[in-house]
Amino acid sequence: MAHDPLLDGVEVERYELFAEPVYRFDLSRRDFFKIAGGGLIVLCLLDELDAQDRRQGRGGGGGGQEIGAWIHVDEKGAVTLHSGKAEVGQNVRTMLAQAVAEELRAPIDSIKVVLGDTALVPFDQGTFGSRSAPAMVPQIRTAGAAAREAIVDLAAEEWKVDRATLQVADGKVAHPASGRSLGFGDLTKGQKIAKAVGGGIALTPPANWKVAGTPVRKINGRDIVTGRHKYASDIHRPGMLFGKVLRPASFSATLASIDLKPAEETGATAVRDGEFVGVAASTEQAASRALAALKAEWKTSPQSSSKELFELLKKANADTPVLVHGQGSMDEGFKAAEVSLQGTYTAAYIAHAPLEPRAAVAEWTDGKLTVWTGTQRPFGARSELARTFGVTEDKVRVIVPDTGSGYGGKHTVEAAIEAARLAKAAGKPVKVVWTREEEFTWAYFRPAGLLDVRSGTKKDGTLLAWEFHNYNSGTAAIRPLYEIPHQKIHFHTVRSPLRQGSYRGLASTANTFARETHLDEIARAVAMDPLRLRLKNLKDARLRAVFEAAAEKFGWGKAKKEEKQGFGLGGGFDKGGFTATCAEVRVDNGRVRVVRAVTAFECGAVINPDHLRNQVEGAVLMGLGGALFEAIEYEGGKIQNPRFSQYRVPRLADAPAMETVLLDRKDLPSAGAGEAPIIAIAPAIGNAIFDATGERRRSLPLV
């Protein structure tokens, strides 16, 4: 696809790290049966439109049919789904199993889901952007429905009856007229049928769902509570060594000299390869000691500090904004306005801090590399490994066990490359698990941002003019859904002082914070209830619905019972999800406590209400951390707070009373939910702090 350079600056997910070239899933029919065994295999072919969507930004060429997912019903009736998605706690595994079970009419516990193993699943760009529900689920439902129809065909042929007289339920095909019934396995036994389907197959409407749409438990939950599940960091291989990597003394420091000998004298393998220096030894402790024995000198360069971050963001490239959206005339809008306001808002760099840090085990066998690692981009990892080690992609297998979370923070694959490099040198499998400090320092951060807002409003609360400048945080959810006749919305690209990348909700948090805080300021300036002001300027029925639902559940509009109490709200739209949050805070001698948070969320037809609720609650609480206290501090090329004792994340005691209202729109396609619910809590808290204290906070974190 032609690449539009203008779009570089305004792509919805500007900071989604780039995915790798298109890979053609080129297994032959025989290969599928070799992997899976006999029975029935249904491949879901992506139609041309979908495939183009997937190729966007990857510079991929045409040719070949891409496969989205495939389903195998074996000769005993067991069902296996193969998908390239990665499980990072969002419960995609369970959701996909529900989609198969629903269309195939098979019991949920008969379904096995293989994810993120590049030898066993078709190419997938990665698990991000809340794309699994809107893009992967329809493919899987299509394959499931086609598999069901193929099984019905087998039964019709077996019994020589009209297929229309057959019923499918609970993994069986029944012929009610004769009372006959056969399990899927009775029908697939001895078969080797492969089918490929595109679109055009009737899917079960959400209103008729029996398995999808229900609160199915996490399908591998028992392995989690028993400790049996093996995360990448739990993988052990025979003869495995433990690896450690020497990190530069500060950001951008380069190696001036290194003496490996003291490390080698401890019995460890030590490697220098360009700027890479690492060691491997038989225990983690031995590896740490070998690492400490290394004598390195670094060439450092001056680095900026978080204290000057926002000045720097504003200065850098300030003259080259990208106009994301413009309509009407700012002059006209501000001329007609009776109240004009201006506000500057900021959002700090924050860390994903997944509880499982980056981890990988790498093993070379006969020139082939196998890597177990936690990443949101299994195929991206494979490409990077192949490129790094100069082998073709078919020589690299990446296996992604269900991972100890990501939140957009595991798109890169450093630990995999490090482990593979050390394994190559040692001639043995090597495990690398980043320390917490490494994860806080050498991963990447949610972009910091500075946002300038200027607005013009009539005294009756009608929004007229909206000028918005976002420096660095990105463009997700940058456009308001409010009806504003005159708008100019700019994004300013900035050379970030820290390594930055994707994050749950990414720029939506900063953009929604600035917009919804500013709206609160307008509401105060025109003496109007903040909810009424929003609804007065909002036609979008879905956003209105979540505002109204959250407000109703919260009891919005009631008077304060005491001085220290404050109420606030915020809402918005991102990646297919509509969110509104109402918060109650108590501010005591400057100490802010969020007492209650009520969130209404809508993302189309709900596939698993219990897991959706879990996502919404988790996102709101994670957002509370970014709202109240999370911020990365840095100086002299070092992170100043790279530990949980220094970088505070939400804990149980921080959790307010939480209520979640899910609006299930069975008439609308399902959208993702891992990201959008995080965006509204920060402005809700900030606005509630103002309500309690009269003090306007315009920076994240707020306290």
Place this chain on the structure above:
Amino acid sequence: MPDAIELRINGAAKNVQSNPDRSLLSVLRDDLDLTGAKYGCGEGQCGACTVLVDGKPTRSCLTSVRTVAGKEILTVEGLEKDGKLHPVQEAFLEIGAMQCGYCTCGMILTAVALLNSKPQPTEQDIVESMNGNICRCCAYPRIAAAVRSAASKGGK
């Protein structure tokens, strides 16, 4: 140089050859393949490495293996009896008190210790006991609900 150290883990004797100042976490995970205890921070801040030593929740990342020789160590792998989950495990599963699950084993063991000492904990007891364990997915409301549920079913 490695010493022979006798540990009592999940009711059974385990002999390991280890440098005595290695962490209990590393020995459990790397020598004994008991990987339910996780590394999360290495400074006792997150609780992912929690195991029970003589019934007390202990940060295995900060505990050298030498100091626990001869003591009763309980890891998450020792909770299930004859295929039957511990009531706290059952409650976490039933309530879905997890997302990625990386913190779950530490959470469960911390809750087991709480319910062993206070079978009917107050809300305050639950917050105080569980506050040292980080769930980065922030499934806290459900984690607290699971502890309450296990307590209400006499979950020791």
